Amino acid sequence: MTDRDDAVPALAEAFREHGFEGASLAQLSAATGLGKGSLYNFFPGGKDEMAAAVLANVDAWFTGNVFAPLRNATPGDADAIDAMFDAVVYYFRSGRRVCLQGAFALGRERDKFAATISGYFGEWIESLAAALRGAGVRDSEARASAAEAVAAIQGGIILSRALDEPEVFTQTVVRQRARLLSHFTG
Amino acid sequence: MTDRDDAVPALAEAFREHGFEGASLAQLSAATGLGKGSLYNFFPGGKDEMAAAVLANVDAWFTGNVFAPLRNATPGDADAIDAMFDAVVYYFRSGRRVCLQGAFALGRERDKFAATISGYFGEWIESLAAALRGAGVRDSEARASAAEAVAAIQGGIILSRALDEPEVFTQTVVRQRARLLSHFTG
DNA sequence: GTCTATACAGTGATAGAC
């Protein structure tokens, strides 16, 4: 654990609150408690490298807490699906916390971090589809169903923030959880 | 029709491509073909007023092409639902075009345009729920089902852009359309 | 490694000539 890694969570929160363009170096400096000089010492590439480090950190969290458990689930066992939704509710703070990859996908940042963003969502859908296939769902339906769940989560974040009603996100998760688990009861 | 209204569509595209913070006055000037002086003549409030005019313009389009048809649908008739999805696919260019209200909901712009954004999604959900109630769906389920559809559309835009696969959005619409129409076949 | 000082391009916005 270097000091560089210690700064990443603070950077993440700053990017989530202000967006990539909206997060100025002054704010990033204040959020981390590091002077601009120190920030450029850890991230010579500037804001781009800071954002890349943040995205990689988020990806690592999801790999460990979501993607890998879905991949390693025993076929036909719904627990990994349940755990995924629990992790999602926790990570996105019931919809109050923005998904950086999702927010970046809507803006100019998409071009700059295209591979990372694509990889994040692609792996989420693929690992979830793998768990669904374990319940006997055929491949094309598993992928479509997985994409639908991931899209619903992303849309749930937007809606709950737009309406300022966290229950919208919670409800979205409840419904998607039930929908996916119904594959396992048959 | 004033020259002000003529500039709004060009401003909308600029905001969609670059985001609110990312769209500089130089770009807005280039997109509209108007000098900064002219822009400030039409929009004395600057960027904020331009964005507000764009959001109002989008809202008006949806009111005329989506919300009102849903409200005026004859109870039990699914045509308005079908028309909504057609309009959505057209408006969002099969997921290639960003939803400004959705993008703003994820950033700092949310605070500045809170009422407009909330009103847009609130009316979308309410008008869609009204059409579903016309098919005999009880109120709480109608609202939840409507919110799920709107969230899926927003998430579909994110996913299709993130993966650079318009088919993801198209598939989302296909599935949601089928899900909502199933209320009418009973 | 950390900070302060600074370079310099670009920002939103305004003034004023035409």
Add this chain to the structure above:
DNA sequence: GTCTATCACTGTATAGAC
């Protein structure tokens, strides 16, 4: 009404003292 010129300011990034 339209543009150009300009304003004050903030942006990212760097240099250099400590």
